[in-house]
Amino acid sequence: MALAQKIQEKTQKALGAHPADAKISKSYFSISFIALLVGGVLGLLQGLNRAGLLELPTWLNYYQVLTGHGLFLVLVFTSFFVVGYFYAALSHNLGGLQPKVRKMVWSAFWLKIMGAVTAVIPIIQGEASVMYTFYPPMAASPVFYIGLVLFVVGIWMAAFGAFIQVANWRKANKGQHLPILSYFATGVFVLLLFSSLFVAIEVFMILPWSLGWVDTINVMLSRTLFWAFGHTLVNIWYLTAVSAWYTIIPKVLGTRRFSDTLTRVVVMLLVILNIPGGFHHQIVDPGITESVKYLHVFMSLAIGFPSLMTAFAMFSIFERSGREKGAKGLFGFFKKLPWGDVRFLAPMIAMIAFIPAGAGGIVQTTNQLNQVVHNSLWVVGHFHLTLGMTVALTFFGVSYWLVPYVSGRVLTKRMNKLGVIQTWIWTIGMTLMSVAMHLVGLLGSPRRTSYSNYFGNETALGWDPYLIFLAVGGTLLIIAVVLQVYNMFHLMFRAPKGDSEFMVEPEAVGGNKTPFWTERWSRIIVLMLIVIAMGYVIPLTDFIFNAPPGSPPFKTW
Amino acid sequence: MLKHEKIWLTVSSVMIIGFMIATGIQTFAFGMGPPSETERVDPQKVDEHEVFSEPGVYEVGENKYEVVMTLEIFSFNPGDIEIPAGSEVTFKMTSKDVTHGFQIAGTNVNAMVMPGYIQTITQTFDEPGEYLILCNEYCGSGHQLMATTITVV
Numbered sequence: 001m002a003l004a005q006k007i008q009e010k011t012q013k014a015l016g017a018h019p020a021d022a023k024i025s026k027s028y029f030s031i032s033f034i035a036l037l038v039g040g041v042l043g044l045l046q047g048l049n050r051a052g053l054l055e056l057p058t059w060l061n062y063y064q065v066l067t068g069h070g071l072f073l074v075l076v077f078t079s080f081f082v083v084g085y086f087y088a089a090l091s092h093n094l095g096g097l098q099p100k101v102r103k104m105v106w107s108a109f110w111l112k113i114m115g116a117v118t119a120v121i122p123i124i125q126g127e128a129s130v131m132y133t134f135y136p137p138m139a140a141s142p143v144f145y146i147g148l149v150l151f152v153v154g155i156w157m158a159a160f161g162a163f164i165q166v167a168n169w170r171k172a173n174k175g176q177h178l179p180i181l182s183y184f185a186t187g188v189f190v191l192l193l194f195s196s197l198f199v200a201i202e203v204f205m206i207l208p209w210s211l212g213w214v215d216t217i218n219v220m221l222s223r224t225l226f227w228a229f230g231h232t233l234v235n236i237w238y239l240t241a242v243s244a245w246y247t248i249i250p251k252v253l254g255t256r257r258f259s260d261t262l263t264r265v266v267v268m269l270l271v272i273l274n275i276p277g278g279f280h281h282q283i284v285d286p287g288i289t290e291s292v293k294y295l296h297v298f299m300s301l302a303i304g305f306p307s308l309m310t311a312f313a314m315f316s317i318f319e320r321s322g323r324e325k326g327a328k329g330l331f332g333f334f335k336k337l338p339w340g341d342v343r344f345l346a347p348m349i350a351m352i353a354f355i356p357a358g359a360g361g362i363v364q365t366t367n368q369l370n371q372v373v374h375n376s377l378w379v380v381g382h383f384h385l386t387l388g389m390t391v392a393l394t395f396f397g398v399s400y401w402l403v404p405y406v407s408g409r410v411l412t413k414r415m416n417k418l419g420v421i422q423t424w425i426w427t428i429g430m431t432l433m434s435v436a437m438h439l440v441g442l443l444g445s446p447r448r449t450s451y452s453n454y455f456g457n458e459t460a461l462g463w464d465p466y467l468i469f470l471a472v473g474g475t476l477l478i479i480a481v482v483l484q485v486y487n488m489f490h491l492m493f494r495a496p497k498g499d500s501e502f503m504v505e506p507e508a509v510g511g512n513k514t515p516f517w518t519e520r521w522s523r524i525i526v527l528m529l530i531v532i533a534m535g536y537v538i539p540l541t542d543f544i545f546n547a548p549p550g551s552p553p554f555k556t557w
Numbered sequence: 558m559l560k561h562e563k564i565w566l567t568v569s570s571v572m573i574i575g576f577m578i579a580t581g582i583q584t585f586a587f588g589m590g591p592p593s594e595t596e597r598v599d600p601q602k603v604d605e606h607e608v609f610s611e612p613g614v615y616e617v618g619e620n621k622y623e624v625v626m627t628l629e630i631f632s633f634n635p636g637d638i639e640i641p642a643g644s645e646v647t648f649k650m651t652s653k654d655v656t657h658g659f660q661i662a663g664t665n666v667n668a669m670v671m672p673g674y675i676q677t678i679t680q681t682f683d684e685p686g687e688y689l690i691l692c693n694e695y696c697g698s699g700h701q702l703m704a705t706t707i708t709v710v
Binding site: 061062063131301302304316447449460 | 559561562569570576577579580583584589591593594595597598655658660668669670671674676688689694695696697698
């Protein structure tokens with residue numbers, strides 16, 4: 001068996017990516033980066049409006065633009081990238097995708113596109129200015145929710161395709177550990193499946209109500225179901241970024257991975273603990289007692305622990321790599337890092353950004369501090385650090401070698417340089433914008449609000465100098481977006497042909513003595529369900545059985 | 558496991574537990590818990606409700622006021638509130654339509670106000686001046702205009 005696998009690995013190395021599988025990843029990446037462009041332009045429009053520099057026309061108002069921006073970037077850009085990335089890993093790690101799995105991931109592709117288009121049409125028509133969170137009793141056109149259903153079913157298809165691929169590999173390779181990047185992929189798809197169950201239930205409550213078949217809806221129930229999904233989703237994009245840090249960065253640095261056991265434990269913890277974390281979006285909600293809210297402080301803070309483990313692991317890798325290259329002194333290794341290599345630079349800045357981003361996250365989960373910043377621009381600054389920097393820059397860093405790899409091309413020196421420039425422009429733009437957002441949020445400026453000085457109110461006028469930075473940051477960011485999209489399509493279709501390497505490091509420090517309980521996914525899932533039950537049984541039963549009379553639909557825009 | 562890793566993880570655990578203890582003490586010992594009123598109301602019959610049928614500012618004790626307030630697109634009722642400096646004000650609120658937010662800039666007053674639920678939050682205003690009250694949850698096309706003031710004299 002081991003020999004057969006070696007032969008398979010050798011042939012795969014010689015052949016590069018399987019052409020049919022490469023096409024899948026390329027298609028997913030194309031959609032992802034088109035979504036980045038569209039979402040980026042919408043983001044710029046908002047930044048300019050919020051700074052008081054641009055008045056948007058009535059046929060494309062701020063709230064339409066904002067709904068689109070959220071959907072294109074938090075849902076389309078990310079989810080298409082993640083499927084393209086992990087399917088490339090599954091194909092590379094597990095001996096090519098099975099024909100059945102290929103079919104599934106293609107149907108997932110078209111379902112997701114149909115879903116996104118179906119959801120965007122009512123937004124353009126002005127029938128669905130309800131934001132990424134679509135809180136009832138605001139009711140969009142039913143078409144919007146049908147689009148979401150299609151999108152979620154697409155995600156499920158991709159998840160089940162991955163499960164089938166993994167299960168078959170395990171059957172054929174009994175007693176072996178799943179290769180590390182496929183292990184991350186399994187964790188990500190497990191989380192995607194279980195968290196999207198919550199939003200699926202919510203949307204099936206909303207659909208008949210928005211069609212007028214039922215009169216009222218349970219507002220708190222739908223809001224809570226949303227956040228079980230909404231926050232997990234962004235943590236899934238974060239877990240995807242983490243996968244690149246543990247497995248790809250060491251390869252770029254030419255060193256071994258951090259302990260295999262610890263890496264897998266981090267994945268397990270992030271899967272088990274994640275879903276109840278969403279509750280911290282409801283800390284200042286009515287209808288939930290202080291003790292339940294306190295229980296959830298624990299639930300949310302627990303997610304911080306694996307992240308702190310990751311911080312240690314990363315710096316350990318940097319230090320070892322630097323010392324292997326002859327670095328001396330306490331921080332000498334810092335100079336030995338390949339700062340001019342975009343495949344390192346982009347994810348490195350992403351990790352550095354996660355230091356303040358993670359600290360800000362801890363602030364927001366803590367009840368009293370949350371009350372200070374809830375729904376202010378601080379929160380927007382926070383998720384532009386986490387998603388806009390930590391996740392997006394890691395994805396970009398990965399794309400600079402993965403896109404050429406699946407396209408049978410190479411990353412040239414010139415493209416690497418463009419990538420470095422793009423990374424710095426993005427970093428400066430995002431830093432200016434999110435620092436300003438954090439500060440003005442502390443002063444009280446609310447999120448999700450088009451430019452307003454509240455009838456010339458003095459306090460509100462005092463926010464204006466900060467808001468200018470939203471326009472400055474947005475302008476820099478759109479330059480970086482255009483450059484990124486250009487780079488990607490250049491690497492896909494124009495760069496010189498050649499074989500690139502799949503940049504994942506198989507060897508870990510301490511060898512492969514990983515205990516086998518890390519492979520027991522059924523146990524991990526049971527633990528996850530127990531944690532979900534601890535977090536959600538009390539509030540959900542309370543919302544269902546002690547519900548006030550429901551709310552009829554409102555269209556308030 | 559490396560020695561440094563053990564130290565790091567111990568410090569991490571202590572920090573996370575520290576945050577939890579601080580939050581717990583603030584909530585349960587100092588009464589600084591987040592606004593968490595659990596009383597329900599029929600969102601379609603707010604006007605017939607025994608309390609919310611008459612929104613307004615009520616003096617309930619020495620230097621103590623209760624503001625009974627309804628929120629609907631895109632206004633706070635009552636608006637332009639005036640209270641004497643040093644008074645403790647409890648806002649008792651509910652929404653007549655969609656989800657709103659209630660925030661007083663420059664203070665820690667920040668709460669979600671949702672249809673079907675009553676929400677309360679208390680604040681003592683010592684500093685005289687005009688405070689901006691605004692809705693911080695997107696509620697529709699006029700959301701950016703949903704604001705009023707509370708003047709402390």
